[in-house]
Amino acid sequence: MSVRMIQPVFTFDKLLQRLQLDKEETPFVIWHEKDLFGTYDNPVKIDIPCLFLCLDGEMQLDINLQPYRFNREHLLCFITPCACRIVSRSPGFRCVGLLLSKSFWRQLVFAERTLGKIAIRDAFITVDDDEHERLTRFYELLCLCADAPGLQDFAGTLYPLILGMFCQVRNICRRLEDIAIPMSHSEKIFYDFLDLLHTHYRKQRRVSFYADELSLTPRHLTTVIRLVSGRSAAR
Secondary structure, three states: OOOOOOOOOOEHHHHHHHHOOOOOOOOEEEEOOOOEOOOOOOOEEEOOOEEEEEEEOOEEEEEOOEEEEEOOOEEEEEOOOEEEEEEEEOOOOEEEEEEEOHHHHHHHHHHOHHHHHOOOOOOEEEOOHHHHHHHHHHHHHHHHHHOOOOOOOHHHHHHHHHHHHHHHHHHHHHHHHHHOOOOOHHHHHHHHHHHHHHHHOOOOOOHHHHHHHOOOOHHHHHHHHHHHHOOOOOO
């Protein structure tokens, strides 16, 4: 099968729209420094696996209603559906990454089952200098191989590198789990609410619906959401 890759320069919203169609001829896209993150008034739903590594500067964003500052000390890894709003970028912000189709991600998880547990609850992952360096080298090698002249089986040739890169992310998540503070009851309710929201947001906008699904009163749910995120459930 020949692979037709999308040509840069990409913008994040248009790239999401095309990859979320899950077309077979676009198994993955390499995100380069010159590709563009736009800022948005409203969150964008991300429901394809993707990985971003900051090289310089910082970007302010909201993930599932919570604010984050993305810089060299962090990794963005979206595996489960998230609502993401890009608020601002510093002038020197540089970022690279990798976006996968859902079918290509299923191939990776089939080969290495433990990848399915990556970033299930939090797309924002703290990395140390050594981990950042390893991921950067994987990315550079991926780009080097992708640009090799006469490359025939694009997806097949780069598959081991992509698998290795996500295995590195899995190892980082395991390290963080060993030192993580146990999730509070309120945080569990909040993440269960987000899971429901991703499933039903198109048809259900009433707080009472989500409260019923969680066996809570609307008032209790609103109180918990405000405690964890600083925003009301209605927002």
